[in-house]
Amino acid sequence: MIRGRVLGEVWAxxxxxxxxxxxxxxxxxxxxLPQGEQPTGRVIVAMDLLDAGRGDEVVVAFGSGARNAEVPGSRDVLVDASVVQIIDGTSTGSTPLISS
Amino acid sequence: MIRGRVLGEVWAxxxxxxxxxxxxxxxxxxxxLPQGEQPTGRVIVAMDLLDAGRGDEVVVAFGSGARNAEVPGSRDVLVDASVVQIIDGTSTGSTPLISS
Amino acid sequence: MIRGRVLGEVWAxxxxxxxxxxxxxxxxxxxxLPQGEQPTGRVIVAMDLLDAGRGDEVVVAFGSGARNAEVPGSRDVLVDASVVQIIDGTSTGSTPLISS
Amino acid sequence: MIRGRVLGEVWAxxxxxxxxxxxxxxxxxxxxLPQGEQPTGRVIVAMDLLDAGRGDEVVVAFGSGARNAEVPGSRDVLVDASVVQIIDGTSTGSTPLISS
Amino acid sequence: MIRGRVLGEVWAxxxxxxxxxxxxxxxxxxxxLPQGEQPTGRVIVAMDLLDAGRGDEVVVAFGSGARNAEVPGSRDVLVDASVVQIIDGTSTGSTPLISS
Structure with a gap:
């Protein structure tokens, strides 16, 4: 899964x-990054079953994981990305990325 | 899924x-990005069942999701990317990517 | 799928x-890109069933799509990338990537 | 699989x-890299069954591999990334990346 | 599949x-690249059934392809990347990446 921030909804x-x-x-x-949270530039279109809103920090699952979020065990679901968590917080503290 | 813009058709x-x-x-x-919509440089070859045209903004699904767009539940489809939405609009408004 | 150009064959x-x-x-x-076709730097090893040659522009499918190119519906094929089209041409014309 | 370092836990x-x-x-x-271990900038959200802790160097598996780490052969697991090894060491020695 | 060079073994x-x-x-x-073989910076952890050694140039398969390298048709294998070829040579010659 990856972590991201909701930009808004797509209409079609x-x-x-x-x-x-x-x-x-x-x-x-x-x-x-050492300087804090940064967008990577990658934008994903994800199905939302959790009622996430603009600005929410979320976890997105991909592939069969995303399809199982919609219908467990289903083999005919069309989406390949789903919001599976709305993040409350993290314990990343001040861990340096690389230990010396 | 990802969001992209149609460049044209491939003939073979x-x-x-x-x-x-x-x-x-x-x-x-x-x-x-903060300065608006930008190409990432990545170009995808996707099957189109929606009659999308040059310049349309679309959503592309990958993997089994893309195959299910062609034949739901099929296990022998060859494509790995399909156009699944032609975007009318988005509600991204002026949300900053990172809240402070 | 992605588009690429054949560099040559791999022997093992x-x-x-x-x-x-x-x-x-x-x-x-x-x-x-606006300045024309460019390599992204990514190189893929793909199975070829179409007799593609050095310099050909091709479409490569991944994952189950690539395996279905070898044996439709098979579940035990080993490859994860296959050449599925040798490109004759495209209709990308002069579409700007981003409309204003 | 990829190699990474644990930053902390996600709560939701x-x-x-x-x-x-x-x-x-x-x-x-x-x-x-020649200058040593470096973060790539990519951050993954992975399920942990091995009790990994902040700062541990781990191997993360993706897709069906990750789901099989939770329930072997299961077809309805939701995660797409799992910690499958906590690394003790590597034998990378002083191999140059490219031989001449 | 992708091409890479073996850096060493992982112990856990x-x-x-x-x-x-x-x-x-x-x-x-x-x-x-035009200037020759270069590392992309991406490092993969792959299962090895071919007895590859430090410095060998190899082909790595991903996903179900990698699992089929271990147990053909198996649906409960945990790895998502496997060494499937140890490269003897390539016929890339002097093909320019982009024809004019």
Whole structure:
């Protein structure tokens, strides 16, 4: 999974029929650098079943993991990315990335 | 899924037989930076079932998600990327990528 | 799928037994920038069933899509990338990547 | 799989129900450059079944490999990344990356 | 698949039980640029069944392809990357990456 921040919602009228009624979010992937949280520049379109909102920090799962978030064990789900957690906090503290 | 813009169509006469008759698009992945929408430089070849055209902003699904867009639940589809939405708009507003 | 250009063939005598007799190509991924076609620097090793040659522009499929190019519906194929099209041309014309 | 260093834990109360009780870690991917170990900037959220702690160097598996770490052969697991090894050491010695 | 060079072995005592006895290698991904072979900076942890050694140039398969290298058709293998070829040579000659 990756961590990211919700930018907003995507709207479309022309779409694969089985995406009808699905809420789709734009999520900006983030990373933790010495100077703090930064966007990586990668933007993901993820299905949202958790009612995440603009600015929320979330965890996004991909592939079969994302499809299992919608229908466990299903083999015909169309999405490849889903919001699976809305982050409350992390314990990253002041760990340096590389120990010496 | 990722968001991108359609660059045009790909033509080929020599191809895997099961791709015959499939419309294949070149899609330039885009990201949302503070200065606005930008191409990431990554270009994807995606199957199109939605009749997307040059310049359209689209959502592309990958892997089994893309194959399920062609034949739900199928296990023998050859593509690994499909256009699944033609984007009408987004609600990204003026959210800063990183909250302080 | 991605688009790339064939660099040449890979030879190996020590390999997984089920790769015996498979033709493997080095393919340099390319992207379309305002200044034209450019290599991204990423090089893929892909199985070739289409008799592609050095310098050909090709489409490469990944994952189950690539395995289905070898044996449709198979679940025990070893490759994860296959050449699925040899490109004749594209209709990218002069579309700017980002509309204003 | 990739190699990385544990940054800390992720906490969430709103999440996909089947993630309840799973320990989720932030792992910073690392690479080995001539000047030594460096973070690549990519941060992964991975399930942990090995009781890894902040600062541990670990191996993370993705996709079905990660799901098989939780439940072998399962087809409905939600995660797409798991810690599968806590690294004791490596034998990289002084091998130059490119031989001449 | 990708091409890379073996950096060395990874040792771990705390690991997923089903990885016991597996030989795991660090492999530095390489690319072919006009100035010759270069590391991309990406390092992969791959299972090795071919007895590859430090400095060998190898092909690494991912995902189900990698799992099929261990147990063909298996659905419960934990690795997501395997060494599937030890490269003897390539026919890349002097092909320019982009034809004019």
């Amino acid at each position: 009228t022309r779409k694969a029929p089985r995406l009808a009624g699905k809420k789709m979010l734009l999520v900006a992937e983030t990373c933790m | 006469t020599r191809k895997a037989p099961r791709l015959a008759g499939k419309k294949m698009l070149l899609v330039a992945e885009t990201c949302m | 005598t020590r390999k997984a037994p089920r790769l015996a007799g498979k033709k493997m190509l080095l393919v340099a991924e390319t992207c379309m | 109360t709103r999440k996909a129900p089947r993630l309840a009780g799973k320990k989720m870690l932030l792992v910073a991917e690392t690479c080995m | 005592t705390r690991k997923a039980p089903r990885l016991a006895g597996k030989k795991m290698l660090l492999v530095a991904e390489t690319c072919m």
